[in-house]
Amino acid sequence: MNSDSKEQYLIEKEPYYKEVHDEISLYEAAYAARLPMMVKGPTGCGKSRFVEYMAWRLKRPLITVACNEDMTASDLVGRFLLDKDGTKWQDGPLTTAARIGAICYLDEIVEARQDTTVVIHPLTDHRRTLPLDKKGELIQAHPDFQLVISFNPGYQSSMKDLKQSTKQRFGALDFSYPERTIEVEIVAHESGVSEDMAEKLVSIAERSRNLKGHGLDEGLSTRMLIYAGALIQKGVAPIAACSMALVRPITDDPDMRDALDAAVGTFF
Numbered sequence: 001m002n003s004d005s006k007e008q009y010l011i012e013k014e015p016y017y018k019e020v021h022d023e024i025s026l027y028e029a030a031y032a033a034r035l036p037m038m039v040k041g042p043t044g045c046g047k048s049r050f051v052e053y054m055a056w057r058l059k060r061p062l063i064t065v066a067c068n069e070d071m072t073a074s075d076l077v078g079r080f081l082l083d084k085d086g087t088k089w090q091d092g093p094l095t096t097a098a099r100i101g102a103i104c105y106l107d108e109i110v111e112a113r114q115d116t117t118v119v120i121h122p123l124t125d126h127r128r129t130l131p132l133d134k135k136g137e138l139i140q141a142h143p144d145f146q147l148v149i150s151f152n153p154g155y156q157s158s159m160k161d162l163k164q165s166t167k168q169r170f171g172a173l174d175f176s177y178p179e180r181t182i183e184v185e186i187v188a189h190e191s192g193v194s195e196d197m198a199e200k201l202v203s204i205a206e207r208s209r210n211l212k213g214h215g216l217d218e219g220l221s222t223r224m225l226i227y228a229g230a231l232i233q234k235g236v237a238p239i240a241a242c243s244m245a246l247v248r249p250i251t252d253d254p255d256m257r258d259a260l261d262a263a264v265g266t267f268f
């Protein structure tokens with residue numbers, strides 16, 4: 001990766017983001033203070049879109065890393081690669097971000113193993129450094145660098161929680177599904193359906209969200225509503241679209257499917 005090419009990580013076009021509370025100004029203050037941030041909330045509620053929007057708004061390059069349990073510290077920091085001329089160091093995404101002054105977004109951080117997660121520690125306190133042990137280099141983060149992590153609280157077993165020493169290095173913003181009128185606007189904008197149709201989809205989601213903990217692990221997300229709307233826009237009948245985009249993906253339990261189908265039936 002050519003770590004000089006900051007332009008390739010800039011977001012050119014304004015991402016559509018509808019503010020839900022006062023998260024934009026809070027994030028701006030956090031960025032101004034270079035406070036590492038954590039965005040928490042259920043799947044499909046707008047966390048990633050918010051981070052993209054903020055990177056655009058702050059005119060910072062954005063480097064996103066989808067974390068998983070096989071990820072090693074080298075995947076983040078970098079490694080020596082063998083080529084025909086010998087070995088060559090290649091920066092990992094975290095190192096690139098620290099060098100060029102990007103916002104580095106570690107998505108689903110709890111999926112990473114704890115020995116991987118600790119590499120972010122020196123970057124997220126007063127030191128703002130990143131040691132490349134294998135290379136024998138200590139990077140001082142660019143003044144514009146900021147780290148953002150996301151996770152879905154509640155899904156994780158305690159096994160998969162973040163260590164206190166990691167948590168306590170971040171400020172946090174809680175995300176949840178937006179209030180009704182805002183969610184209707186988002187679903188209509190993103191899928192192209194009418195406000196009237198978006199309202200019906202949001203009403204179905206609201207019912208499903210009441211079933212959380214009563215047979216559903218999680219209610220229908222904004223993302224799923226957008227998928228259903230997109231199918232409807234493609235000419236799929238609303239009941240079939242809801243079955244395909246909302247009911248079938250979220251549960252295999254026959255009773256739950258009946259309950260959700262009934263909710264769909266109320267509106268279509």
Ligand SMILES: Nc1ncnc2c1ncn2[C@@H]1O[C@H](COP(=O)(O)OP(=O)(O)OP(=O)(O)O)[C@@H](O)[C@H]1O
Pocket residue numbers: 016017018019020041042043044045046047048049050152178186190222223226
């Ligand atoms: N406030 C919002 N403004 C604009 N779009 C939104 C908003 N909230 C949700 N969306 C829409 O919902 C979709 C899903 O949001 P996003 O991908 O940001 O979810 P997420 O919280 O990152 O989920 P996950 O935890 O699964 O990664 C986005 O693609 C976007 O279309």
Ligand SMILES: [Mg+2]
Pocket residue numbers: 047048049107
């Ligand atoms: Mg996301």
